[in-house]
Amino acid sequence: MPTGVHLRDVRTQLFDAAERVLLRGGPSALTSRAVTDEAGCAKGVLHKHFTDFDGFLAELVLDRIAQVQARSETLVAQAGTGSVVDTVADVLTEVFSSVAVSVVALITFRDGLRARLRAARPGPGVPLATDAARMLARYLTAERDLGRLSADADVDTLAPTLVGAGHLLFADRSGDEAALRPMVASVLSPVLE
Structure with a gap:
């Protein structure tokens, strides 16, 4: 080297x-x-x-979480424009066709990394996937506030449902984008105005 x-x-x-x-x-x-x-x-x-390899990996994941959080701001600003289904499908594609699926697998694979991430950001759920769900919940809340989703839309249930289903479609790292939009439409159809 x-x-x-x-x-x-x-x-x-x-x-x-x-x-x-x-x-x-x-x-x-x-x-x-x-x-x-x-x-x-x-x-x-x-x-x-970096202190050690798990420290490096924890910083990598935290950096990617920061990117999701930054994307959340631009996503909320998009509320009221375009199709809600298309926007959510595009975001899920962006999240899961990137390295996120592999990072979620990495977090599951390495106990030391998971422990460091829990110490850095306590709370339930798998880091990055949970952050993607928070990002979608913020966007769906903005759409609900604009009247594009029904007033009783439970965004705190819809967002992790969408992320979980999206993750399953992309879990093998090949990504099933053809099935993504119909899934998003199916999950959101009861609350779309």
Whole structure:
């Protein structure tokens, strides 16, 4: 491995490399050596910037959660425009066709990572999936407030239902986008105005 090579944004390069390894080989392929090989740097670089590999993975997941939270703001701003079904289907596709499905599997796969994430952000549910459900709940609440969903729409049940069903459609990492829109339409049809 090269040494003395300047890395501009070490965190970003290592996170991006980890995502590529995770997408290509799944959680069992994700090792510190695989990440540093993919990033084109010495193994010591990862350990210089993170306490250990689970610490690195926890920071990766927290970074991806921050991205979901940032996306939540733009999603709520979209309320009142376009089709609710199309917007939700697009968001689920965006969330689950990315690295999120693999990250959820990684969280399930690594006990040490799960423990660190629980310490960093206490609460129920699987990190990232829970954050995606919160994002959808905020969007659906905004749509309900605009009268595009019925006033009695239970967004706190609809959002995790949509995320769970979406996750099942994408769980094998191939993604069944053809089945996604009909599923979203079916879940939302009782509350669409």
